[in-house]
Amino acid sequence: MSPSDLEAKLKGLSLEDSLAKISQDFPGQAVFSTSFGLEDQVITHAIYSQNLDIRIFTLDTGRLFTETYELHKRTNGMYGKRIQTFFPDAQAVEDLINEKGPDSFYDSIENRKECCNIRKVIPLNRALKGAKIWITGIRNDQSGSRENLTKVELDTGRDILKFHPILDWSWENVQQYVQDKNIPYNPLHDKGYPSIGCAPCTRAIMPGEDFRAGRWWWENESTKECGLHWVDGKLVRKKGSEV
Incomplete structure (x- = not known):
């Protein structure tokens, strides 16, 4: 199924109905990645409250906030569920810290x-292995690099469809749903x-600052991304490619 075909099938559906459709069309092959941000809690609720056949996982970097x-x-x-947790390779983390120190970032x-x-x-x-569609909590007003994304796209590097069910939601929409x-x-x-990642790499933002200004706050780059949603150095935003 192409991204455009799937997007057409989901057009006009509510969050709950679109996720139910994904669960039906991709049984045992749909996954949702949560970092426990507000957007992700919205989607987790929509999945678990309907008992959908969508696996939820999280990435534990080892540097998260206690609150997370x-x-x-x-x-x-x-x-009454168990969100699946994936950790980084211990040897790779040890090698990085032994070579460059704990805060080389x-x-x-x-x-x-790195x-x-x-x-x-x-x-x-590793978490995406065996999946055909990856659901995310991305919203297009989180940063300028996400404003032109489509709700369904193809991650060509991983050969997996991506679905952003609340892409067009505002921050206020998310807060109200919660x-x-x-x-x-x-x-x-x-x-x-508003955006919470690893503790050493996240700070609160000031009024008027960009939504993701608190992520990697010491960097001057206008695009603040960790690489999860990048292929060949660019945010995935392809439409119409066949899977």
């Missing part, structure tokens, strides 16, 4: 991307952290 681990536990308990963009690759991208590739459904969320969101 606590939310992981609360989420499992609320829905502050020294250069190249070092930071750390992200070891702790996030490589584990993600409030209406009484969904547990990370208390750091109430302290100025």
Whole structure:
């Protein structure tokens, strides 16, 4: 199925109905990656509250906030589920720290991307094995690099469809859904952290700052991405390619 064909099938459906359709059309082959941000909690609720056949996993980099681990536990308990966890390769982390120190990511963009690759991208590739469609919590107003994405696209590097069910939601839409459904969320969101990643790499943002300004805050790059959604150095935004 091509991305454009799938997007046409999902057009006009609610979040819950679109995920139910994905579960039906890709039985045992649909996965959702959560980092326990507000957007991800919305999608987790929509999946678990309907008991859909969509596997949910998370990437534990080993450098997350205590609040994120606590939310992981609360989420499992609320829905009676176990979100699958993938860790980076221990030897690769040991080699990186022994060679460059525990905080080499502050020294250069190249070092930071190396750390992200070891702790996030490589584990993600393992987590996606066997899947045909990858669901994400990306929204197009999170950053300028995401504003032109389509709801369904093809990640050519991994040969997997990607579906962004709340791509056109605003931050206010997300907050309202969480409030209406009484969904547990990370208390750091109430302290100025709209986007939450690893603790050493995330800070609160100031009023008027870009949504992702708190991620890798010491860098001057306008595009703040860790590499999970990049292929050949670019955000995936292809449409109409066959799978």
